[in-house]
Amino acid sequence: MAAITRSTAFLALAAAVLAVLAGGTTAQQLSPTFYSTTCPKLSTIVRSAMAVAVRKEKRMGASILRMFFHDCFVNLASSYVCSVLTFIYHVLPPGRQGCDGSILLDDTPSFTGEKGAGPNFMSVRGYEVIDTIKTQVEASCNATVSCADILALAARDGVNLLGGPTWSVPLGRKDSRTASQGDANTNLPGPGSSLATLITMFGNKNLTARDMTALSGAHTIGRAQCQFFRSRVYTERNINATFAKQRRRGCPKSGNDTLVSPFDVQTADVFDNAYYQNLVAQEGLLHSDQELFNGGSQDALVKMYSNNGAQFFADFVAAMVKMGNLMPSSGTPTEVRLNCRKVN
Template structure:
C-alpha cells in the first residue's frame, strides 16, 4: 500500500508541473520563505481533531469541496453572516452537513502565532482537507498554495452551485463540468463519500423510493430512518468502512448500496459504470485519480480582479 501512495505523489507531481488548470498564481513553494512550518502546524491540528473524532476528517473534506464549488477556493464558506451579506454557512447544502469550523479556527490560531498575517484561511482549509484524507488511510499529494481569502460570501451562490443527494448523472456531469472538472474527476471526487455520515433526511427517498437499490441494504437503513421522523439520525455513507479512506465506496455502488441517489447514479447503466468497476477493483488507481482531481479542484480560484486578503480571523474580514 505504501508503494501505491508513492506512485500517487509522483503522478500528482507530474500534473502540478505540467501547468494547465493550476494557473500561475499558486505555487508548491509559496510559503517556503514566509512560513516554512505551516504544513506541519496544519497536520498536527488535523491529527488532533481526527484522533478525537474520526468523522471530523470527512467534515473538513466536505467543507473544502463546498468552499471550492462556490466562487473558487477562497474560504468564503468560513465567513459568518454580517449586516452586509448573508453567507454560505446556512445555505441548504451546508446548514446541516458542514461542520468543523472550530477545527479550522484552532489551526488558524496556531498558524498566526507562528507566522502572523501570512497564511490564508483558504490555504489552511486546503491543507487540512488533504491531511484529513491521509490521516484516515488515503493518499497525500503536493499542495499548491497561495490562495487568498474572500471579502464576502453568497448564500444564493452556495444554493445554486452545489449538487444535491438527489442529483441525476446528467446534472452531476454538468455541475462538475461548469467548474472545469471532467466526468472522471467527478467520479473520483465522489469517492470522498467513502468517509463520513449522513442525515436520514438526505437519503430517505433513496431507501424508500429508488428502484436501483439493494433490498437488504434499504431494509437496514430503514430501521433507523423511517418514512417519517428521525430526520437527523445519522448513517455511514460507506456501509463497510465509514472511517477509512479506501475504495469500498465503489464496491458498494456495484452492489447497489450507494446511500445517496446521486452516488448510485455513477453506477446505474450509464457512462461511469466502467470506471466505477475499475475503482472498485483497483485502490491504487482510485487514489491516484482522487489526488489529481483534488489538485485540479483546489486550483479553482475567484474570478480575476476579485478583491481578496489574508484574513486574521477566518470568520470575518479584517
C-alpha cells in the same frame, strides 16, 4: 447636453469602479513551496492539529474534506458590482470565487454567507477545527497564510490520516471578502442529482466526468443525514433489498431528519475504494451516489475503481489538485484574513 453629461458621468463612474476592482488582486500563482520562507512550519502545524482533531473524532476528516469541496464549488456573480451600477455587470464578467475560504465567513449586515445555505446548514461542520489551526498558524507567522490555504491543507491531511493518499497541495490562495448564501444554494450538487446534472455541474467548473466520479469517492468516508437518503431507501428499486432494510432502521419514514448513517458501513472511517464496491452492489446511500453506477457512462470507471484502489487514489489526487486550482477571477477583492470568520 444634459443627457450627454449624465451619460459621460455614468461611464466615468463605471470606469472608476472597474479600475478599483481591477486593482483589488493580482493573479494568484499557486505553488507547494509558496510559504517555504514566510511560514516554514505551516504544514507541520496543520498536520498536527488535524491529527488531534481526527484522533478525537475520526469523522472530522470527512467533515473538513466536505467543507473544502463546498468552498471550492461556489461561484459568485459580481453582485457587489451590480449594486453600484447595473451597467457594469455587462462590462465586467461575473466573478468566480472558487477555493477562497468564503464558506468560513459568518453573516454580516452586508451579506448573508454560505453557512446557512441548504447544502451547508447543520451539515457542514468542523469550523472550530479551522479556527484552532488558524490561531496556531497566526502565532507562528502572523498575517501570512490564508484561511483558504489552511482549509486545503487540512482537507488533504484529513484524507491521509484516515488511510487515504497524500499529495503536494499548491498554495498561495487568498481569502474572499464576501460570500453568498444564494450562490451556495445554486452551485452545489444535491443528493438527488441525476448523472447528467452531476456531469454538467462539475463540467461548469472545468472538471471532467472522470474527475467527478473520482471526487465522489470522498463518500467512502463520512455520513449523510436521513433526510437526504430517505427517499432512496424507501422508494427506489435499484437498491440492494437487505441494504435498504438496514438503512431504514435508522431512518424512519418521517421525523429524525438529521440522524446520520455512514456512506460505507464496513469501513466508515477508512479512506479506501469500498465506496465503488458498494455502488456495484447497488448499495449507494444517496440517489446521486448510485447514479454513478446505474447503466450510464460512468459504470466502467466505477467498476475499475472498485477493483483498483491505487487507480482511484491517483485519480482522486489529480482531481483534488484540479479542483483546488479554482481561483477567484481577476479583479475580485481578496485578502489574507486574520480571523477566518470575518473580513479584516
